[in-house]
Amino acid sequence: MKSVQGKTVLITGAAMGMGRLFAERAIAEKAKAVVLWDLNEPALQRTLEELSGGATEVTAYLVDVGNLDAVTASAAAVLDEVGRVDVTVNNAGIVRGNQYFWSPTRPATPSSPSRSTPPHTDVCRREPSCRA
């Protein structure tokens, strides 16, 4: 796919940073609709206001993508209110700070216990922090 022209694009973490840039790019490419998901309500509202008003329909949903129930409910709401999504950009919350998500010093979460165990990937083997 070389362009999202005419497509409906859903972007997580769309209120700021790279997510917002993806949204701006989709609008520039004349997407039919852009759906913004984020957990930062003031930033989400500001981005919604700043990106609205053109030919692309822009909508925003307050969603924590770490909450499965919220994701399920919001996905149903998007399907009902905007329609079928053609492209999803899973941008929110992949890596924080200067450490990879599998860093041993990152606290384990009950929903993702495997993340506390460093996987034996090539990237991990190159990282000194993974060898601890």
Ligand SMILES: NC(=O)c1ccc[n+]([C@@H]2O[C@H](COP(=O)([O-])OP(=O)(O)OC[C@H]3O[C@@H](n4cnc5c(N)ncnc54)[C@H](O)[C@@H]3O)[C@@H](O)[C@H]2O)c1
């Ligand atoms: N910027 C970089 O150089 C870089 C490098 C590698 C990976 N990444 C990853 O790309 C993504 C975007 O990076 P960025 O620099 O634009 O980050 P950012 O912090 O500027 O923006 C992230 C956005 O995601 C939202 N967000 C965070 N957790 C969320 C959640 N649980 N549910 C919904 N929204 C959530 C934030 O409110 C924010 O609006 C991040 O996942 C980051 O880890 C960024």
